[in-house]
Amino acid sequence: MALHFVRSPVVSSARALTARVIGFVLALGLGALVLGIAGFDSLHLGRQIIVKSLGSQFGLEDLGLLYTPLLLTGLAVTVMARMGLWNIGADGQFYLGAFVTTAIGLFIKGPEPFMLVLMFFAGAAGGALWILVPTLAKAYAKVDEIITTLLLNFVALLLVYYVATGPWRDRVSGTTASTGRVPYKMPDFFGSLHWGFVIALAAPILFALALRYTKWGYEVRLSGANPDAAHYAGIPVRRRLITIMLLSGAIAGIAGMLEVAGTVHRLQGGISNNYGYLGVMVAVLARGSALGVIAGAFLMALILNAGIILQTQGLTTSAVLALTGLIMLFTAIADQFAHYRLVRPRAATA
Amino acid sequence: MPASPSPRPIVALRGIGKVFPGVIANADVDFDLLPGEIHALLGENGAGKSTLMNVLTGIYRPDSGAILMDGKEVAFASPVEAIAAGIGMVHQHFKLVRAFTVAENVHLGWKETPRLASKSVLEARTRALSERYGLAVRPEARIDELSAGEQQRVEILRVLARQARVLILDEPTAVLTPAEARVLFKALRAFKDAGNSVIFISHKLDEVMEIADRVTVLRGGRKVLTETTENCTTTKLAQWMVGREMVLGGLREAIVPRSEAGRIVLALDHVSASDDRGRKGLIEVDLPVRAGEILGIAGVAGNGQRELSEVLTGIRRPDSGRILVEGVPLDDPSPDVFLELGVGHIPEDRIKSGIAPSLPISDNAVMRAYGEAPIAHGIFFSPKAADALAKQIADDAAVTIPSLRTPIRNLSGGNQQRLVARREMRIARLAIVAAYPSRGLDVGAISTLLHYLIDLRNQGVAVVLISEELSELFDVTDRIAVMFKGRVMGLYETKDADLERVGLLMGGQTQQTEAA
Ligand SMILES: Nc1ncnc2c1ncn2[C@@H]1O[C@H](COP(=O)(O)OP(=O)(O)OP(=O)(O)O)[C@@H](O)[C@H]1O
Ligand SMILES: [Mg+2]
Numbered sequence: 016m017a018l019h020f021v022r023s024p025v026v027s028s029a030r031a032l033t034a035r036v037i038g039f040v041l042a043l044g045l046g047a048l049v050l051g052i053a054g055f056d057s058l059h060l061g062r063q064i065i066v067k068s069l070g071s072q073f074g075l076e077d078l079g080l081l082y083t084p085l086l087l088t089g090l091a092v093t094v095m096a097r098m099g100l101w102n103i104g105a106d107g108q109f110y111l112g113a114f115v116t117t118a119i120g121l122f123i124k125g126p127e128p129f130m131l132v133l134m135f136f137a138g139a140a141g142g143a144l145w146i147l148v149p150t151l152a153k154a155y156a157k158v159d160e161i162i163t164t165l166l167l168n169f170v171a172l173l174l175v176y177y178v179a180t181g182p183w184r185d186r187v188s189g190t191t192a193s194t195g196r197v198p199y200k201m202p203d204f205f206g207s208l209h210w211g212f213v214i215a216l217a218a219p220i221l222f223a224l225a226l227r228y229t230k231w232g233y234e235v236r237l238s239g240a241n242p243d244a245a246h247y248a249g250i251p252v253r254r255r256l257i258t259i260m261l262l263s264g265a266i267a268g269i270a271g272m273l274e275v276a277g278t279v280h281r282l283q284g285g286i287s288n289n290y291g292y293l294g295v296m297v298a299v300l301a302r303g304s305a306l307g308v309i310a311g312a313f314l315m316a317l318i319l320n321a322g323i324i325l326q327t328q329g330l331t332t333s334a335v336l337a338l339t340g341l342i343m344l345f346t347a348i349a350d351q352f353a354h355y356r357l358v359r360p361r362a363a364t365a
Numbered sequence: 366m367p368a369s370p371s372p373r374p375i376v377a378l379r380g381i382g383k384v385f386p387g388v389i390a391n392a393d394v395d396f397d398l399l400p401g402e403i404h405a406l407l408g409e410n411g412a413g414k415s416t417l418m419n420v421l422t423g424i425y426r427p428d429s430g431a432i433l434m435d436g437k438e439v440a441f442a443s444p445v446e447a448i449a450a451g452i453g454m455v456h457q458h459f460k461l462v463r464a465f466t467v468a469e470n471v472h473l474g475w476k477e478t479p480r481l482a483s484k485s486v487l488e489a490r491t492r493a494l495s496e497r498y499g500l501a502v503r504p505e506a507r508i509d510e511l512s513a514g515e516q517q518r519v520e521i522l523r524v525l526a527r528q529a530r531v532l533i534l535d536e537p538t539a540v541l542t543p544a545e546a547r548v549l550f551k552a553l554r555a556f557k558d559a560g561n562s563v564i565f566i567s568h569k570l571d572e573v574m575e576i577a578d579r580v581t582v583l584r585g586g587r588k589v590l591t592e593t594t595e596n597c598t599t600t601k602l603a604q605w606m607v608g609r610e611m612v613l614g615g616l617r618e619a620i621v622p623r624s625e626a627g628r629i630v631l632a633l634d635h636v637s638a639s640d641d642r643g644r645k646g647l648i649e650v651d652l653p654v655r656a657g658e659i660l661g662i663a664g665v666a667g668n669g670q671r672e673l674s675e676v677l678t679g680i681r682r683p684d685s686g687r688i689l690v691e692g693v694p695l696d697d698p699s700p701d702v703f704l705e706l707g708v709g710h711i712p713e714d715r716i717k718s719g720i721a722p723s724l725p726i727s728d729n730a731v732m733r734a735y736g737e738a739p740i741a742h743g744i745f746f747s748p749k750a751a752d753a754l755a756k757q758i759a760d761d762a763a764v765t766i767p768s769l770r771t772p773i774r775n776l777s778g779g780n781q782q783r784l785v786a787r788r789e790m791r792i793a794r795l796a797i798v799a800a801y802p803s804r805g806l807d808v809g810a811i812s813t814l815l816h817y818l819i820d821l822r823n824q825g826v827a828v829v830l831i832s833e834e835l836s837e838l839f840d841v842t843d844r845i846a847v848m849f850k851g852r853v854m855g856l857y858e859t860k861d862a863d864l865e866r867v868g869l870l871m872g873g874q875t876q877q878t879e880a881a
Contacts, residue, residue, distance in 0.1 A: 227746075227748060228745055228746055228747075228748070229744050229745055229746050230735065230736060230741050230744055230745065230746045231744065232746060233728070233735050233746045236724065236728065237721055237724065237728065237732070240721035240722075240723050240724045241718075241720070241721035241722070241723075241724075243717055243718040244718050244719065244720060244721045244732070245721075246680065246700060246718070247680055247700055247710070247712065247718045247719065247732075248700065248704075248732040248733065248735075249699070249700040249701030249703075249704045249736075250701075
């Protein structure tokens with residue numbers, strides 16, 4: 016009998032990782048091949064990416080600035096995934112966090128440390144507020160959270176466009192697409208990389224610890240794994256669902272706050288840079304693991320950064336997007352392939 | 366089966382071995398399935414029965430050994446390939462899509478399903494199949510509306526529709542009413558008479574004696590023997606399963622006689638409640654439960670037992686009526702209130718509400734204790750203390766566990782049940798509501814479980830035992846209530862109760878009702 020594939024339901028993490036690395040390399044190889052045929056010097060491009068993103072302080076700073084919001088939006092989506100829910104609205108919550116932060120920064124005066132703390136909590140509250148309606152609709156009327164969170168993204172986007180080009184428009188420099196500069200900024204610690212990065216890196220670790228070492232974490236894990244069993248165990252499942260959804264929104268809101276106060280320093284239409292949607296991809300890569308977010312967001316940041324570098328090398332945005340998609344596709348395929356092994360049936364013993 | 370030169374087996378397993386991290390599930394198992402036989406597979410909880418069948422149907426790959434079908438070696442990469450070759454399995458835990466209809470489930474993933482078929486076509490085809498195999502189903506009904514027996518018929522129909530020659534049933538009667546079991550047996554005999562074969566896993570030895578032609582016994586993953594049923598008795602079977610003389614019974618003797626009736630600790634007063642589909646599940650039920658007694662609830666499954674057990678433990682809220690604890694009405698009955706009071710609950714549907722299958726054994730074992738010391742300290746949860754308690758519960762339940770970190774779904778069905786039962790008995794200071802607690806347990810484990818319930822009763826705990834096995838109820842209870850269509854039809858002192866009358870009441874026949 017010929018060789019054939021056998022699917023095993025469980026995959027060791029070493030196997031899963033190996034499969035992903037192979038998938039990643041294959042995607043790169045395929046991308047390089049296509050670029051080569053199109054007349055680009057793939058090797059040169061590859062070297063450029065590595066040198067420019069990892070080989071210099073500037074490169075690392077840029078990478079860190081992309082990594083920061085992705086850590087948080089990826090975590091926001093993962094937090095809700097622990098309850099079996101999808102937060103497709105991290106983009107909107109990000110916008111709201113950025114919006115509230117800007118409002119405070121532009122219109123309230125105070126000592127910088129105090130203002131930063133205020134902005135931090137206000138950003139979190141803004142994100143949480145933006146998911147409040149989907150949360151209540153889910154908790155009390157079982158309305159599908161995917162649709163409600165997604166739809167609110169467009170509302171948030173319009174709101175930010177409106178204030179950035181209208182009432183809060185920058186009147187000093189005369190740009191038409193953004194607000195004036197927010198005068199309070201997160202302190203830097205590595206070139207332009209600010210302490211927001213440290214917060215973003217600590218967040219998944221804190222969440223993972225809370226899941227494992229607090230009563231609340233146990234209740235969330237049980238409620239997510241089997242709500243009926245959680246109810247049976249005396250856990251107020253609805254209350255846990257509400258806190259988890261609000262927490263998810265708050266985390267995305269904090270991402271928006273850090274983006275304004277740490278990186279961009281003003282509010283503008285495209286400030287989310289799709290970080291909310293990319294957060295969904297990060298969560299998928301992380302497979303529901305809070306610590307996995309750290310790795311998933313890093314890969315995503317590398318890809319984004321590579322995309323920016325490739326654009327400076329003359330590739331169009333659509334080519335970059337296609338390349339990004341290729342990598343995601345191969346990773347997904349690799350995840351599936353990790354389940355299969357090739358076997359040769361043994362000779363009959365009877 | 367005549368002992369004359371046996372025909373070539375349809376399926377032959379040769380030297381099958383399967384190891385999971387820390388567990389030898391199967392070791393060197395030989396097994397022959399002849400055409401036209403019903404072959405029972407017996408063994409204690411965790412003996413490796415389900416695993417062996419999962420190896421045969423391609424869910425697991427054997428670590429060693431070979432599978433032969435009609436004398437040729439085969440290796441199925443998945444159950445889909447197995448069913449294509451004519452081997453179909455109905456699992457211990459059903460694998461139907463709950464949101465789909467019966468017709469859709471029967472046609473799911475089947476190459477003969479007509480493309481772009483309309484609902485009515487699928488339903489007509491399902492109806493035809495249902496008539497052909499004598500398995501009554503309602504093609505248009507959604508799975509989650511069906512009783513366990515109906516769901517099982519759908520599973521079997523799915524398999525038979527795909528022209529299976531070998532049907533594997535893993536503990537099929539555990540969730541069936543006696544009447545449903547009779548229907549199943551009739552269908553199995555018809556299937557066998559057509560020259561097909563059945564592998565039948567069960568812990569009910571009487572049933573095995575009734576339906577099987579041959580029996581194979583496994584112990585600790587190894588085959589003990591294969592024997593024709595004619596040469597077996599239930600005693601012998603039990604002995605082969607555990608490997609030593611088994612002392613069962615002694616239940617009546619363990620019950621310490623009462624001088625007077627205990628105080629009423631838990632009571633329902635005119636309680637009505639709806640079932641999951643919003644229909645009347647419990648109707649005007651009055652039920653006093655006394656300390657230091659085992660109150661049996663007899664009745665055919667699906668007559669309000671689930672609602673009764675859920676109302677008695679706070680999971681389901683009554684629509685009207687009162688729940689009294691020690692004579693005091695509860696104004697907000699909820700599961701945490703009952704937990705605090707010390708009311709344990711072995712639920713009817715373990716997978717659905719008793720455990721979280723994907724979580725580690727440890728997390729599942731501490732479901733009732735995670736909120737108190739030593740597992741909780743203020744807001745903190747100590748995984749180490751959780752592991753220690755889980756270890757203790759597993760030891761008490763006589764379940765060997767490779768690692769507390771493995772998901773509980775990796776345990777055998779009976780071992781999951783043992784853990785849940787121990788977990789609930791641990792917290793039962795006031796009362797325990799045990800719904801079909803012996804489902805899925807082997808004979809030894811059932812006896813142990815009933816002894817534990819008697820111990821609790823002797824210590825003054827109120828025990829509510831919901832069961833379909835009248836013999837079990839008559840063996841261990843102090844009083845028996847009979848349920849029919851959501852009502853309590855009668856309540857008797859067990860010593861005065863008459864098996865005949867209880868049987869009639871279970872069927873809804875009332876001549877006279879008396880209360881004790
Ligand atoms: N996927 C798995 N991973 C790890 N261990 C497993 C897995 N499946 C089964 N086991 C172990 O293999 C042993 C045999 O389990 P199996 O389910 O075959 O028992 P069984 O004879 O069907 O018992 P029961 O009567 O309780 O259903 C058990 O110790 C079980 O914990
Ligand atoms: Mg089993």
